[in-house]
Amino acid sequence: MKxxxxxxxxxxxxxxxxxxxxxxxxxxxxxxxxxDRIARRDLPVGVFRDGVICDWGGLQQELAAFVSVCDLxxxxxxxxxxxxxxxxxxxxxxxxxxRQEKEAxxxxxxxxxxxxxxxxxxxxxxxxxxxxxGYSSVFFAVAQEAYLTKLIDCMKRAGLFPKxxxxxxxxxxxxxxxxxxxxxxxxxxxxxxxxxxTASLIxxxxxxxxxxxxxxxxxxxxxxxxxxxxDFYSTMHPxxxxxxxxxxxxxxxxxxxREMRVNGQSIFIESVDLASQMHxxxxxxxxxxxxxxxxxxxxxxxxxxxxxxx
Amino acid sequence: xxNVNLLPWRDAQYRYQSRQLKRYFLASLILPFMAMTIWYIRxxxxxxxxxxxxxxxxxxxxxxxxxxxxxxxxxxxxxxxAKIQLxxxxxxxxxxxxxxxxxxxxxxxxxxxxxxxxxxxxxQGRTQSSYALTDFLKxxxxxxxxxxxxxxxxxxxxxxxxxxxxxxxNL
Numbered sequence: 114m115k116x117x118x119x120x121x122x123x124x125x126x127x128x129x130x131x132x133x134x135x136x137x138x139x140x141x142x143x144x145x146x147x148x149d150r151i152a153r154r155d156l157p158v159g160v161f162r163d164g165v166i167c168d169w170g171g172l173q174q175e176l177a178a179f180v181s182v183c184d185l186x187x188x189x190x191x192x193x194x195x196x197x198x199x200x201x202x203x204x205x206x207x208x209x210x211x212r213q214e215k216e217a218x219x220x221x222x223x224x225x226x227x228x229x230x231x232x233x234x235x236x237x238x239x240x241x242x243x244x245x246x247g248y249s250s251v252f253f254a255v256a257q258e259a260y261l262t263k264l265i266d267c268m269k270r271a272g273l274f275p276k277x278x279x280x281x282x283x284x285x286x287x288x289x290x291x292x293x294x295x296x297x298x299x300x301x302x303x304x305x306x307x308x309x310x311t312a313s314l315i316x317x318x319x320x321x322x323x324x325x326x327x328x329x330x331x332x333x334x335x336x337x338x339x340x341x342x343x344d345f346y347s348t349m350h351p352x353x354x355x356x357x358x359x360x361x362x363x364x365x366x367x368x369x370x371r372e373m374r375v376n377g378q379s380i381f382i383e384s385v386d387l388a389s390q391m392h393x394x395x396x397x398x399x400x401x402x403x404x405x406x407x408x409x410x411x412x413x414x415x416x417x418x419x420x421x422x423x
Numbered sequence: 424x425x426n427v428n429l430l431p432w433r434d435a436q437y438r439y440q441s442r443q444l445k446r447y448f449l450a451s452l453i454l455p456f457m458a459m460t461i462w463y464i465r466x467x468x469x470x471x472x473x474x475x476x477x478x479x480x481x482x483x484x485x486x487x488x489x490x491x492x493x494x495x496x497x498x499x500x501x502x503x504x505a506k507i508q509l510x511x512x513x514x515x516x517x518x519x520x521x522x523x524x525x526x527x528x529x530x531x532x533x534x535x536x537x538x539x540x541x542x543x544x545x546x547q548g549r550t551q552s553s554y555a556l557t558d559f560l561k562x563x564x565x566x567x568x569x570x571x572x573x574x575x576x577x578x579x580x581x582x583x584x585x586x587x588x589x590x591x592x593n594l
Contacts, residue, residue: 194429201427212433237432239425254427261429278429286424321425418426423439 124276125190126284126416127268128409129172130309131161134179137412138188139391146291146417147392151402151409154179164195165260169267176271190268191277191284191415196325199280200255203321208243215240219253233258241320252321254280277418282315282325284414289359291417292387300356304385305339307362308408314342316355323353335369343375354378361385361407387413513542516568516594520544523565531555544569546590553577556588569593 128135138150156175160168180186204222206215219238235258243249261278268275289304301323304315307330316324324346328338343355355375360367360382373380387406391413393399402409492500524537532555534548550556556577566572569592576589 199429235429235431237427237429239427241425252425254429256429265430275430277432280427280429283424283427290424317424319424418428421432421436423432423435 124416124418124420125185125188125273126412126414126418127190127192127273128412128415129156129166129176129192130411131164132156132158133309134175135409135412136179136183136185137409137416138185139413139416140394142392145392146390147394148397148402148413149394150183150185151397151412152179152183153408154182164197166264166267169263173267173270176267176273180272186272187274189276189420190273191279191418192264192268192275193279193281193284193411193415194256194261194264196280196282196327198256198260201252201280203241203250203252205248206251208247208249215251219251219255222253223255235261276420277415279415279418281411282313282322284418285313285411286315286317286322286414287417288387288410288414289361289385291413292385292390293359293383301353302357302359303343303355304359304361306407306410307335307366308410312338314339316343316346318353323350330366332366332369335366336371336373339370340373343373347375355380357381357383359383359385361387361410363407385410513594520565520568520594523568527564529559532559542594544590544592544594545575546592547587549580549585549587551585553586556586566592 124139126137126139128137133156134154136150136152137148139146140149141147154175157171160166160171160175166172180188200223202222204218206218210218215238216236219236223234223236234255236253236255238251238253241250241252256278264278265275285306286304289306299319301316301318304313304317306313306315310330311327312330312335313327314325315322324342326342331338339358343358346355358370358373358380360370361384367384370382373382385407387410388403393402406413531552532548532550534546536545536547538545538547550559556574560566560572572590572592574588575591576587578587580587
């Protein structure tokens with residue numbers, strides 16, 4: 114009775130990728146995260162085109178069937194937008210501005226280099242901790258309102274209750290940081306995530322993502338491509354040196370990685386194992402998660418978001 | 424690391440907080456009202472039997488005031504008053520008897536025992552002769568307290584010349 118009354122409701126992380134939907138449901142159990150459900154479903158060809166959902170009806174049908182099979186009707190869900198559909202940036206504003214003043218400053222920054230009308234965009238912003246200069250940095254993210262509305266409608270019609278719309282690279286990084294939480298608090302690190310024939314390289318520090326690149330995976334060129342992007346980053350940011358490379362992918366691809374060098378020095382390559390940090394409920398296919406947990410990194414990162422009451 | 428939510432969550436948060444505020448305000452109004460209502464109902468339930476009892480008593484009092492006491496009650500009251508009067512009279516006579524009895528002395532009559540039961544006195548004693556006893560009774564002031572004095576026994580003693588007597592008197 115007590116657990117039913119005071120248990121935190123679970124948030125469902127839904128990763129919609131071209132060709133596949135993945136779902137992770139977490140629960141907090143004895144101050145640890147426990148995976149209560151993992152599931153995946155193939156999407157028919159034609160739902161996505163150029164990394165963007167174009168067949169909303171088809172996606173809704175597949176999603177509704179998926180929700181029905183998983184018995185998650187009316188569950189609160191977090192979903193992500195691909196990074197190429199969201200513009201993120203930072204602006205400097207005087208400290209102590211109201212919400213409306215910050216939004217006006219953000220709209221001013223957007224208008225300077227965009228032709229979208231104000232009503233057609235959806236924004237969110239986070240004020241970063243200020244220093245003594247009297248100015249604080251505001252991080253903002255902007256996406257097309259029309260695409261967001263279609264995604265929300267699609268989820269609602271499929272029986273889900275969208276609570277959070279995140280950005281994929283932040284959700285991926287959240288899960289990776291959770292898996293290796295103690296080691297990432299200082300310095301600059303890189304995360305290489307391989308999933309569904311796509312490679313994603315995220316270079317980040319404790320505060321923000323510094324560099325992000327995504328490309329179609331070629332198994333024979335993994336090492337060279339990653340090294341090329343690391344060199345590119347080092348050239349662009351000579352003061353910031355990548356100290357470690359976190360790898361999240363299949364062991365086969367891990368074997369393809371050889372020595373990585375940044376500014377002439379080799380860096381550590383470490384594997385991220387999400388399964389080591391999370392308990393798995395007894396009814397969940399434990400072996401499946403331990404073998405393919407790198408596939409569920411984004412869905413886990415979405416499910417790790419705090420479920421707010423509003 | 425920043426947490427982004429592209430849904431209009433700030434508006435939703437504002438609406439949620441407004442709803443919560445309204446709920447707390449309503450609760451602050453409704454809860455005291457409910458508590459007072461429950462308290463009132465409880466007091467009503469407790470006072471209802473007392474009120475009924477009071478109404479019964481009032482009805483009986485009104486009926487008593489309008490109808491007055493019954494004949495049996497009047498007779499019972501008269502009997503009770505008569506008994507009280509009798510007890511008072513008896514007590515007064517007893518007090519007079521003991522005061523006068525101790526003050527009168529006789530050379531010819533000697534009381535040896537006085538018994539008292541209800542309103543009857545039994546006097547036992549000795550006398551020199553029946554004449555002496557008759558003379559004593561004529562002049563005995565205490566005899567005025569009694570309604571009747573009977574000589575029950577007068578026996579000549581064998582050892583000496585005196586006579587033993589027993590008188591019965593009613594107060």
